[in-house]
Amino acid sequence: MNAVASTYTESIGHTSSASRRSQPARPSGPAKSEDTLIARLRCGDEGAFDELVNQQHGALIRMAMGYVADREVAEEVVQDTWIAVIKSLDRFEGRSSLRTWVCGILIHKAKDRGVREKRHTTFSALESYDDDNDEAVDPFRFQQSGEWAGHWAFPPQPWDDQTPEKLLASKQAVDCMQRAIEALPAILKEVLILRDVEGVEAKEICEMLNITETNLYVRLHRARERVRVAVETYLEGGMKTV
């Protein structure tokens, strides 16, 4: 499952985290630009189609990986999704955003393919996952009893000199994060990919996945914590070898 990045043509996509985090309720700008994109698609504008695919392909691949056996199958599912989008474009009524609609098709096809491939572990993980289960942070890291119950027993060691840029400059750190994402249960992976990797607004994610904001934030925090632990393990391993 490693070295999958070499199967794709990659370029660095820069997303402004400030713009992601401080997004207000959807303004007319983005909605208008989506209307324009849809109109161009319906006129057969190949450039518009390229834009749409480039915008969403990464998220679809990562989400499909939560439901199917491997990257090859995920690619097939996403290809099938794009074909379905192309065929159904005239029937898109605009009741949801284009992205929500495409993701809905993907999830349907990925789940169907996962069942056909008998990926019972994935499905059972999906169906049995309970938002009320367990805490995100390993309880072992906190004092269990006594005067300081609930306070850190094993606090995180500060990453004083770490920045997103430094992490992303390290292929090992990037691989570590990619592996951590791929190891997530599907329902944690979906929200992490949509919110953090793709920068989709919370409300749109809730609509897409038919979950409440409470569910979203519980799952998002659990997913982020697992990736944080993976990065922590990687950094501590690096520090030990210095």
Added chain:
Amino acid sequence: MKDHPSQWIHSELTCRDVAERATDYLDNHLPILTKVPVGLHLASCADCRAYLKQIALVSEALGRLPKLYPRTINRLRRHFSALHGCAS
């Protein structure tokens, strides 16, 4: 923890409570009655500040992961053009 004034006034947040709310806090998803005590705890707890910073860093790094583009876009374009015509 219920967000009722009586709970807010008398309860003290532990690091465990704050850690569980880190994403809500960073994404500004906490009601004010929880946000204020979390902020007060963070002001005096270096360990929780370190934890929050790590969650924020991971979230930001995830947003900058290399994008994945399809290698087989030409085949998809042919499907698209066949069904919707070519405007260019």
